[in-house]
Amino acid sequence: MKTEQISQNQLLLFFILYFFSTLVGFGASHMIHVSQYDSLLVLCLSALTGIILAFCVIKLAKRRPNEFIVHYGSEIFPNWIHIPFMAIFFVFFLTSSALILREYEDFIVQIYLPKTPNWAVGCMFGVVVAVTARLGFENLFRIAQGLFYLVILGNIGNLLFIGKELRWERWMAFITNHSGQGILMGGYSTAHFFGEAIILLFLFPYLTQKHKTFKSIILASFFSILFISSNIIWLLLLFGPNLASHLTYPMLEMIRYIRIADFIQNLDHLLISIWATTVFIKVTLFFTISVQILSQLFRLKDHRPLVFSLTAVMISLSLNIASGFAEMTSLFTDSFPTLSYFMELIPLLYLVMDTIKQSIKKKTEKS
Template sequence: MSLISNSSGMNEGKDVGMQRIRQIELGLMFVLFNFSTAAGFLIGPLTSTAGYQGWVSIFIAHTGGLLIACLSIAYVKKRQNEFLIHYGKEVVGRWINFIMMVIYAFFFIHLAGIVLRQATDFLVQIYLPSTPAWVIAGSFGLVIAIAVRSGIEAIFRCAAGFFFVIFSTATLVPFLVGKELDYHRGIALLTNLSLGDLVQTSYPFVPWFGEMFLVIFIFPFLANAEKTPRTLLWSSMISLLFFEVYFLLCILLFDEALMAHFTYPILEMLRFIRIGDFLENLDPIVVAIWIAGLFIKISILLYMAVFISSQLLQLKDSRPLSFSIGAVMVGMSMHSVKNLIELNHFITHAWVNFAYFIECSPLIYWAISVVRGRFLSRAQGGKDAV
């Protein structure tokens, strides 16, 4: 996909032809984006942290992440036909904007590497124990780099196609596992609530939903961009509904103590599903479909890093960077931590504060622009008075 250069970005950004992503495609992508990692990798840590009141922590985390994204969108809507990477230097200065964009690119590469490492560890532990992890990560990374090289339109079209397959399967699972649940545990969902602990149990998970702020970097690509907050709202409600349902299914099936010891609670739940004698377990089928959601999320994250890097280098085409930055992503995923235990500890502790800073940093642009606007208006008023 041909991208605008830094010198021509202001003018070309106003071209309606750039608005290639429809709001429905954006919404379907974010449903997959939020649900793919939340359902697969966060339910275990969430149960260890929040226990039975995890269903409330999920709601608070979703709400907090949506608020972060919408506040950032409220700022970029003022110049919705221009890229933040271009006009940001007018707000905070050229070098500060450059440094911030480098940090954003690193954040997206690092986050893509984290999700890739989670997917790799899952496949190695559960299905491919004799396969070297670097082979799986490298193969996955190659496919993702090819998707990124195909352009943002291809990723969003692919997400829209995968959505109906993934969520048709996700909708079917609760009906198949319902007879195995212990509904008497439902009362514990209310009796174990501790309002004083909700902030502590929700804090580590807000950034995973605040990742939706990434849309501000591709805002000119969106058709009807002014409707983006509404799109994020309904997509968040759908992903929240499915996440809540799966959390409740797991905790009613396993109980808090047992569920907290599972690395992948949903996988264990899927193994309780048996349809007749011809299909003992559904988990390989469901996992294969779920992996498609991870593919979409990692592709979007890597595309953001490639796009920002290409603009910093003033390239008209981002495709030459796809494989090189994809290789960096694979390297970071394999060498950032030693094992899954370190990765989960890093995600729920050190990474959280860094993610909060990055996801809330667009508000710094907003605050500086407000202060500068008031200062300039007062200076202009003083000149007029003279």
Template structure:
């Protein structure tokens, strides 16, 4: 298996797309509903926590930089505990893949394909992510690297032509309207999205220049948070928190405000296509991780034989997650953050236990020498 193939620059660009994609599409409404004008402050807090989390995860990975944690984790925890924790991470990745797929399928059905059965969209997407996972992790990072500049251009166009529609009189609310419950609720909901970067520990041997990985992750978090804050600020200045918290897809409503000329009434098909590609990369990343971790658990040399069967399971899971979008949103607001915190704390548990074991070992050596 070829490793050391992903550059620090690719890590930064991938993280920007990874965080920005689904958050602006599916979760801004929940955040605005909880935090309103404190949403920008909540994103800053979540980004800071994400940087601390990145430091801890990279610290653990750098102790065995050329080994995969699925293999060396049994040296830290007893084998049965290690297998349980790795199995939980596998399920978390597969479940997250199903959730994002469900969210995206609901979006397409509600907005563009109201007569299309959900199974058709899920099946097509399942085939696509299975093929992508078979192509390997480097394909995802290279695709993100090329897509980033297109996204930057699209966001620039969006900002230029949307500026005249914004109500800048609302700016003062970002300074004066603060509530501690809103900040706490928003931070608890938002931080797990940034904490997902801890999953990078499972592909750490694929990274080049490991001494620069932490810096790349921090810059990725900073730029992603900046873009998310810019997007949320546009929503609040355009609609206000009360209206924005009742919109299904404020991102789409913002795009439809843009009119460049009579022959282009709006740009939503183009910009939604670009955003859909970002969502596709995130789904594919979750799916690749689930297949890769499962293959390592079973000591398989290659994850590719698992891809199509896991894709079928993912599609079925996405069908069975909830009866409608409202139930799924309720799950994401109430249950999912706690579930994600537990899964994302697993690398920290390994770091803590590995540190304790090293301390005990040094203490035993000193005792033996004396």
């Protein structure tokens, strides 16, 4: 199979948007609720967890840099173990794309289109995802590269215009207010976002200059923390931890504080549309990986025939994954992190088993 080419610069910019997207939009309220002023420390520890997982995944992928884990995994584990693992990954990525899509549907319907059914939003979003998935990873990363500067400029502008509204006397709380329980609970609910760096295992054959991948992930984690923490700091200084944690979408409320002269009273529509592109990128990546896994399991030469049928499955899952907003929030904050940690540990099993097999092989050759 001919692999596409993704540069390290594209990988760096993509992962910054990838980490930034759902954590800021959908996860900020819960993280502030459990961690409060320890949220910055939680972000740093979570990023460190993601970097460690990325190191392990890259170490495994470098041993067969031009092969896909779906194919070479049978050399590490027997097929009766490997194939179920890959099937679980397929379901996980497809479900994750549906989960984020449902979060986006609820957001749009509640805030901007209250009389629009979820299925209409899901279908419109799903068609765009399907078309992009048919184009492949290379085009998705190029889209992210082009959107990166627009997203970051919008975020920086947002922070600058809101600066005058902040209550700077709250700064001292970042030094004095700490809770071990808050750090542990916040780390549990946040680290899995950065642990999603395991997707590198499925992207590695597409990368150029593979030896620089770990450096790119470290830089992406650093800049992601910079952009995410700046938003969290602004939320805490603007609303305080109690109010921010009880807002459904605190980032939206913060954006609504922007006032530029008398002719621009509200920029939330513009900035939310920019942020929505990062959600689209993450949904499309998860969905495309799930399509690729299924096509490789069935030894198909082209993944495109599967795209539209799996898009229908993704949209159906997004509509039926939860009965309402409260259940959706509970699923996103309680159940999903546990599932994510389980999935993020599977590549470590492959690494350990492959290391053991290589060690045994070397000893056998020496003897």
